Amino acid sequence: MIRSQIVYSRIAAIARELAETVGRTARSPGLTEGRRYAAALLTGEPKLVAQAQYDASHVFLIRDSVAALLDRFAFNLGEGDIVLVGDPYSGGSTPQAITIAAPLFYEGELVLFPAVRAEMADLAGEFPGSLHPFASETWQEAVRFTPLKLYRHGLLQRDALRFMLRNSRAESQVRADIEAIVSALRAASDSLVALMDEKGRAATEAAIARTIEHSRALGSAQIDARYGAINRKVKTKLPVSAEATVDLSVRVTIDEGRLALDFAGTGANRSGPYNMTPGQTKGYALVAALAETLDDTTLNDGHLQLVTMTAPKGSLVDPVLPAATGLSDAVTAHHLVRLVRAALHGGTAPVEARLDGVQPAVLAFLPIGAEDNPPIRLDPGFALSAQGWGPPVLAGRRLMPSAEVLEAREHFNLVSREIGDDGRIRAVIRNDGPELEGNFLVPRDGSGPQGGLALVIDGERRALESAVLVVIPPGARIEFVYPTYAERADG
Amino acid sequence: MSHWNVGIDVGGTFTDLVAIGPNGEFRSTKTPSTADQSDGVLHALERLATGLGHPLADFLGELPLIVHGTTVATNSLLEYNGAKVGLITTKGFRDEIEFRRSYKESVFDPRLKPPHPIVPRRSRIGVAERIDHRGNVLTPLDEAEVRAACAEFRRQDIEAVAICYLFSFVNPAHERRTAEIVREELPDVFISLSCDVLPEIREFERVSTTTVNAFVGPRVNAYLTHLEERLRSQGFKGELFIIQSNGGVLSAEEAGRYAVNTLLSGPAGGVTAGSFLGDMAGYDNLITVDMGGTSYDIALIENLQPAVTTESWIGRYRVALPMLDIHTIGAGGGSIAWVDAGGALQVGPASAGSNPGPACYSRGGMRPTVTDANVVLGLLNPDFFLGGEMVLDREKAIDAVRREVAEPLGLSVIEAASAIIELVNSNMANATRLVTTKRGRDPQQFALVAAGGAGGIHAGKQAEELGIRTVIVPGLAPVFCALGDNVADLKISESRTHIGRVDELDFEALNTMFQEMEQRARGRLAGQAVAGNFETRRSLDMHYVGEVHEVTVPIRSRTRRITKLNLDATLGDFHELHQRLFAHKDPNQPVEILTLRLDLIGVRERPRMIPQEFGDEDASAALKGERLVYFDIEPTTVPVYDGDRLQAGSFIPGPAIIEQWGTTIAVYPGHECLIDAYGNVIIEIGQARSAMERAA
CATH class of the missing domain: 3.40.50 (Rossmann fold)
Known part of the structure; x- marks a missing residue:
């Protein structure tokens, strides 16, 4: 076991390093500052060997996406191949996120897959970027990239790459991000080969198998110790407008440390930022159960094996094609996590350990029609977490933009960013560049819109809820008010 | 008596002093640290003066320079x-x-x-x-x-x-x-x-x-003023310098003004000493590791230049100044071994510290630590801890390892202790690997310098794991940081943001800014009499447009004026460095400059160390006995040498143990060690070669 731990610690380090390298070398702000990506190593089955992530959205999705790739290319993978998929219905969630995997052959056999799942700046869809609060169909959010080969035997498949890039309004960012990811994957492959050279393939595979088993046992013991046996049904009404709601219902069962979710009674998939894929759903449930200990371990298949789910086909948590799925990380995931934690904690989740906390978002771009139109995500602040400091856990490890960099590079003047008298973070951004358009998202909770957005043009202030193609003329100001989920922990 | 240089490093437990005399002779002392750090400093100086046969006032009166590493800033921030x-x-x-x-x-x-x-x-x-x-x-x-x-x-x-x-x-x-x-x-x-x-x-x-x-x-200023007053009142007329986080030294007054620069004042000395040692021993590329009671510090030195970072967080606060890149993990002699709920052994990050400390300290600690495991395996002599000043209880160590690790895992006590050591070695090796790969380097290209009380026991095994061929345990390992204080140059690091694409650069503006930065740096070094020669090193923080992280690239220019030709060469270096660091470059992508950096180095005369004549290879004169050591499950009887009696040229094939005050060095089976002309223990690692051969 000790030897396995030692070998596995090297493997986990390679996964972390892969993630760090992508963050350092990618070009789009969504990856470099937003950290909207995760990196993993998988076996050929595929089983998740080790994963490094900066938020809760990717937990199951790299493995599920690689499974889709394997399904497609089962007998057609060779040394030097690099394959790609970006499809909510092939293991993903938002279609703007693609998974790139580099099958690693050792002694002539497929042994491991280094893989990265990352959200691209733009892959077509109705509007630039990934913020479409009213999408009904997945194609409104992006093109579906079903499994394709980006490299064949080490050679770039130019037609495949060209097809991708020609379907982007942010071609140079997407190209640079893909190049950075491919380079990082190759470096990770080299590290894995060096490890197997040194420790042996059999020892490496044994270490992986043992660690997955250990993680499953440890996670199971943690769930058992924390929650015991549970069989509890909880439900909530997810507000989709001022008047309407949709049911989110789940029976949570814990048996021998395993979490089973039954979503019978959950409403049908629908338009807007609500539908979650099953992989997303299981991932958030796992985070809800193990958040307090996930930082102490390296996520692997042992953890994933702890969660199973059933749901009505065509429901909010198992939508059917072509239902849109792109924004549920920002909305439904929060309700789901709160619900599962409530079920785990006897019906009421501990407020001070709350993980969720929705917040408004704005994505700005040049007026529709510009060929080169990389969108700019404006997230100048964050919802104050239930812990009274910093953003909620589900916001992930985003890096808030620097006011000075925004002004010097992007022609946005951050007029102010401060905690208001009501304890909420307020920010005001002025457009000092050309006319823009923007999509706005103001998510709702049971108590109404969470946070607020307003547009001030020539002194006239207009409060906004979720909206698309809002014109942001030069000199216009956007006011952000972020919700707070606790009193600020004051010093 | 004149022309002694003194370096004093105040650590959490001990205040270390190294003095270098006019003829290259060395003296070192180690005294307990005190709540008022100046007490410890004066105690150390008094002990040195007494050892040299002089009254303190007479000695201080002739002393031209004291260089001091202090933890006042660090403690202020960590203890808030x-x-x-x-x-x-x-x-x-x-x-x-x-x-x-x-x-x-x-x-x-x-x-x-x-x-x-x-x-x-x-x-x-x-x-x-x-x-x-x-x-x-x-x-x-x-x-x-x-x-x-x-x-x-x-x-x-x-x-x-x-x-x-x-x-x-x-x-x-x-x-x-x-x-x-x-x-x-x-x-x-x-x-x-x-x-x-x-x-x-x-x-x-x-x-x-x-x-x-x-x-x-204010805390650093108050301390430095207080220290200087006490030194002056005792007759000190020389200059007081403080070692900075960037590895250079500055006058106490200047250090007080920019006290944030002293946050790594303590460990910086160790890295600087590593560079000095490498120069002396003929190794340009080194990894320095310092294993203490609670932490393990790792730093990289390439071409004798310590690596620098601007991405530090200290005490949960961001400090974006250029500092020596010292990576710390929670692995030390006090790291606690435990079995998790899934049945796997873990070591650290929790530490027993020094109080209660490991079980073998007999201060109430009940949980097994790395030190306990070393005692169980015979790697540490319970009767010679700190030179015998502290006696360890081996039975308590055995009991703790048995109760908390061996029985839960169904192992023998020896197997359990071996597993603890194997795991902590692996954790340290992984951290070391990360430090090198993060900079695009392979650890096999480096020699490992092991300092700190526990470094010499573990270094050989880590070197095997990393494929490193040479381990150097410095002769002054127990006072290594104080040695670094003695040999560090003066250094001012200036920076200024100047955003612009390389292909649109205004050279006039660039050169003007660098001139201003140099003038400011020279102004800050004015008035000192320690260094007469100055070197300037200029560099640019560059990245591909859109990247968030920058790569610091030294400017290739022989003159003060930077020309387009210089910049083209620097740009080429940027692409290569980017490739090395990230396995990726794209010469067609536009490159942006973000920050100009300038280091002004005031070069101090390096102390002249006197090499010992190589004597007989036979080390038997230093043999103090033998004991059973578990390098594996089966015990081996190994010779134990008194490190203080070993001579230059002494050759010791492994397995063997070398004991000296404050440090124990394990020479593992298959390793060989030689005492060099400066008293350093140079260990050659046989297994590293075979690991490399396997890899090849």
Whole structure:
């Protein structure tokens, strides 16, 4: 076991390093500052060997996406191949996120897959970027990239790459991000080969198998110790407008440390930022159960094996094609996590350990029609977490933009960013560049819109809820008010 | 008696002193650290003077220089007992230091506590002023609001004021005028200006660094003033210098002004000593590791230049100044071994510290630690810990390992202790590997310098794991940081943000900025008499347009003037460095410069060490006995040598143990060691070669 731990610690380090390298070398702000990506190593089955992530959205999705790739290319993978998929219905969630995997052959056999799942700046869809609060169909959010080969035997498949890039309004960012990811994957492959050279393939595979088993046992013991046996049904009404709601219902069962979710009674998939894929759903449930200990371990298949789910086909948590799925990380995931934690904690989740906390978002771009139109995500602040400091856990490890960099590079003047008298973070951004358009998202909770957005043009202030193609003329100001989920922990 | 140079490093437990005499002779002392660090310093000096046969006053009177490594700034920040700080900033931005760009150390843990506020909200005041990114004044400074802020600070008994306005690195006028007003209104407070401390883009990084400077500044100043007064009162007439986080030294006065630069004053000495040692022993590329009771510090030295970073967090605060890149993990002699709920052995990060300490310390500690495992395996002599000043209880170590590890895992006590050591070695090797690969290097290209009390026991095994062929355990390992204090050069690191694409660069502006930076640096070094020769090193922080992280690239220029040819060569280096660091380059992508950096080095005369003549290879004269050691499950009887009696040229094939005050060195089976002309233990690692051969 000790030897396995030692070998596995090297493997986990390679996964972390892969993630760090992508963050350092990618070009789009969504990856470099937003950290909207995760990196993993998988076996050929595929089983998740080790994963490094900066938020809760990717937990199951790299493995599920690689499974889709394997399904497609089962007998057609060779040394030097690099394959790609970006499809909510092939293991993903938002279609703007693609998974790139580099099958690693050792002694002539497929042994491991280094893989990265990352959200691209733009892959077509109705509007630039990934913020479409009213999408009904997945194609409104992006093109579906079903499994394709980006490299064949080490050679770039130019037609495949060209097809991708020609379907982007942010071609140079997407190209640079893909190049950075491919380079990082190759470096990770080299590290894995060096490890197997040194420790042996059999020892490496044994270490992986043992660690997955250990993680499953440890996670199971943690769930058992924390929650015991549970069989509890909880439900909530997810507000989709001022008047309407949709049911989110789940029976949570814990048996021998395993979490089973039954979503019978959950409403049908629908338009807007609500539908979650099953992989997303299981991932958030796992985070809800193990958040307090996930930082102490390296996520692997042992953890994933702890969660199973059933749901009505065509429901909010198992939508059917072509239902849109792109924004549920920002909305439904929060309700789901709160619900599962409530079920785990006897019906009421501990407020001070709350993980969720929705917040408004704005994505700005040049007026529709510009060929080169990389969108700019404006997230100048964050919802104050239930812990009274910093953003909620589900916001992930985003890096808030620097006011000075925004002004010097992007022609946005951050007029102010401060905690208001009501304890909420307020920010005001002025457009000092050309006319823009923007999509706005103001998510709702049971108590109404969470946070607020307003547009001030020539002194006239207009409060906004979720909206698309809002014109942001030069000199216009956007006011952000972020919700707070606790009193600020004051010093 | 004249021309002794003295380096004094104050650590958590001991105050170490190394003195180098005019003929290259060395003296070292180790005395307990004291609450008032100046007591420990004077005790150490007194012990040295007495050892040399002089009264302290006479000795100090002849001493030209003391270089000091101090933990006052570090302790102030880590224990949050610095000054009461007030912050004046651009109206509308007073919470940036609390927002931390939304960074949390943990991704998932909802119970992570907020950092201690070193400047609480009531002491953060925004004033009307605004300068744009080109340096134009958009809103004039409201001086009345500054005076009102001062009145509020007076009411709050504020001791230090940090001032940080947006874009002050482009136009510092508002910050400087604010400082003038604060000086008028609050003449006794310490003032920290962001345009002086860190004139670089990104307001959070700047305000955090500036505020930390304000927080630790008064404590560091008070300590240095107090120390200097005590030294002067005892007859010291020379110069007092302080080692900085960048590995260079500065006068005490200058160090006090930029106290944030002393946050790594302690460990920086060890890295600097590593570079000195490498130069002496003929190794240009080294990894220095320092294993103490609770932590394991790793640093990289390439071509005798220690690696530097600007990405540090200390005490949960961002400090964006260039500092030696010292990577720390929670692995030390006190790291606790435990079995998790899934049945796997873990070592650390929790530590028993020194109190209660490992079970074998007999101070009430019941949980097994790395030190306990070393005692169980015979690697540590329970009767020679700290040279015999402390006796360890092997039975208690055995009992703790049996109860907490062996029985839960169904192992024998020896197997359990071996597993603890194997795991901690692996953790340390992984961390070391990360430090090298992060910089695009292979650890096999480096020699490992092992310092710290526990470093010599573990270094050989780590070297095997990393494929490293040579381990150097310095002769002065127990006082290694103090050695570094003695050999460090003067160094000023200046930086300035200057954003622009390389293909659109204004060379006139670039050269002017570098000249200004050099003048400022020379001004800060003026008045000292320690160094006469100066070197300037210029570099650029560059990245592909859109990247967030920069790569620092030395400028290739033989003259002060940077030409297009120089820049083209530097650009080529950038692409290659990017390739090395990230396995990726794209010469067709536009490249942007973000920050100009200049290091002004005041080169000190290196102490002249006298090499010993190589004597007989036979080390038997230093043999003090033999004991059973478990390098594996089966015990081996190994010779034990008295390190203080070993001579240059002594050759010891492994397995063997070398014991000296404060350090035990394990020479593992298959390893060989030689004592070099300067008393360093050079261990050649046989297994490293075979590991490399396997890899090949």
